[in-house]
Amino acid sequence: MSKLEYLVYQNSSKLNDSEIRVIQFILSNAKECKGLSLTELARKLYVSRSAIFRLCKHLGLSGYGELKFILNEMVQEQEQSEKNKILTNNFGSDLIKETENLVKNFQSLNLDPFFTDLSKAEHKYIYSTGWIQQMLSDYLSHELLLFGISSIVLPAAVSELEMVGKIAEKGDMLFIISYTGNNKEINDELGKFEMVNNKLRFVSFTDLKQNKLASLSDYNFYYPTVKFSSSNDVSFILAYTLVDFIINKFGIWQKEKSDKNGK
Template sequence: MSINDNILIKIRDMKDSLTPVEKLVADYVLDNLEEIPHLSIKSLAQLTKTSDASVLRFCKTMGYKGYRNFIVSISASIGSMDEEQKDQYTDIQPGDDLHTIISNISRNNMKSIEDTLSVIDKREIERAVQVLRESNRIVFFGVGASGLVGIDAEQKFSRINKMCHTYTDGHSQLTAATLLEKNDVAIFISNSGNTAEILDALEIAKKNGACLIAITKYNKSALAEQANIVLSISTPEVTIRSGAMGSRIAMLTVIDILFAGVASAEYKKVKKYLTKTHDILASKQRK
């Protein structure tokens, strides 16, 4: 169950990883939104040149038990579209003035967080918080911008005295994955879910029995399929660096949610660590 369910965002983000037949249904739905709530499953199958079974498989891929649940969700999402249209992703173009850049970057980042709430599963967050609380050690894996998200996560969890570390290059990731054990948690951060270094480390971590958590775009990636827990994010379909910026902001938000979830559940125990780390840092500030 998503925190703020919006099936249109799910279809948009999932489209590129669907089967060819499912993609036919997805394209038709996105191109004919007003028509969809009035169609039977047979009518939609005929219009997409597929079959009733194919449409039903598409609905289940999107997380719905049946066609009726899917149609109800489509209708609800269409009803909220007017407001959302005012706040769509906007790419950064060469030569944009500073005012436009400030506006578009801010809007894209906010939109990434809002859309992530439409695809991330609350039950998966609850599971992730629980295994993090019970873990002996937490290891974060990420490359490039995703590695920076891991470094931020390490800084946060270290403050509440969790044994954790981040690895951002292929060789160190392989070494770290090799040393993981059954009660350890490995968090793999990758927007695409197909980063080669991440998948190599994941394979080793899986063999060692560690719990695998993926923070990745909402799709059918290799990372999402192999992880024990998947925390999905939604990112903009734009061409310049604003796309990577949006995914980073969404990932950082997921990390904040996990940290706050663990810290809140264990507040009596971690309060002393938060106080100690706050006081030592405050004492070093210039007065």
Template sequence: MTIEELVNSHYDQLNENDLYIWQYIYHHKRECQKMSIQELAHSCNVSHTSIIRFCKKIGLDGYSELKVYLKWSLNRQFDFDSQIMRKVTDELKGTLDMMGNQDFDHLLKLIDEAKRIYVYATGEVQFHAAQEFNREFAYRHKIMHVIEGRTELDTVLNRASKDDLFILISLSGDNETIVLLSKVLEKMKIKTIGIGIDNGNLLSQHVSEYIGFKTSYFHTGFQDKSYCCTGHFFLIVNMLFLRYLEYCSLKEHQQFVLS
């Protein structure tokens, strides 16, 4: 079992602190493999006992075994599994089915009634998905302002109100910045829609509505790089816009009947 599989199998047992530790390890595997437990704790801004607890929670005996798993992960040969294509295809179909069949009336009502809509994304692909939101919904004269950078985010938050809506896009859903933003907006009682992986992540716990999708990581064979299909973001944007057109059509029809 890989370190990623260990974390996924024990994901429900991990708290916010554990997830921050995991995010650091996942993105710095090569560096962590050479670190002492004190050095890793310092890099994660936690105590060394927090690192030990994390190791225990994912089924390891301790930090030494974690380093063994990291070394194995970095050194193992790449062998492309022919089943990956089928799995990725099934996951994309799953997202399409979910977007076509799930009841999104409340979510669509949030979009329709919002005074202003802001989209904040973490990561390059997610940012392009945010721009696609703005491009598509402009066809219905629904402007979605894509926030670029922390400075603009601070400005937007200073003038945001309960009549506004924020769409938050994150692959893992555990990005520290976007989770903190979701908590701030929750305290401000501002409605939010989150989009990311469907695994009970932190973002999904602090937004008004959440659209989650299933996607699998696999190794590319290039150094220790992993890959997952991010096309789900664009499928969600495309399908959500179509669902919004359907929502508006039904709403206008009902208004016509009542008049």
């Protein structure tokens, strides 16, 4: 409820039939009325200037000038509300669409080989290429821990990758969380691993389906990002959703394997 609508509600008992018709017209045509002078509004409504002035007084206003001021505020609030609806709807519809794509893509994956390698890996390293991806790394590490899998989250420095390449043992797993998957310096370093140390299993998380990092990886998971309607920034919410999908499926896989072995 706008301030003007509140004033009408609070003082409705003071208004006569003519004043009620006037204020109803003003509320219904606020954008037009806010630009009219007192004389122009009176002429448009076929009432006297003094009738509109009395209406303002009955509403608790100092005069027509204050009425125009709060009328202008109301129009601005309405326009901003409409803009917000558009922005929210664009983001919301894109998010729904990309969520459906994520579910469809995830359901098509055969995760048994990945889960088998994950459960066998003695050491799991998680490396990210930026601060947003670093938060996702921490989240992935936390979720893995829920199922008894500890991991080492590495700082975002190429030297950390070099260190992993030197100490990695057969079957160890390296998660790389990237945006595009096309960071040349990182991909070159991973390419060296393939030549001098093929012990590691690479698992990549990227926004793009086709990228260099994905081609280097044993397993690649694609997470779509959604652009905010009001800026060029993107939301990584579906990357977290993807992690939850993987962890949930891994828990089911563990239970099924345990049940099968128990029989």
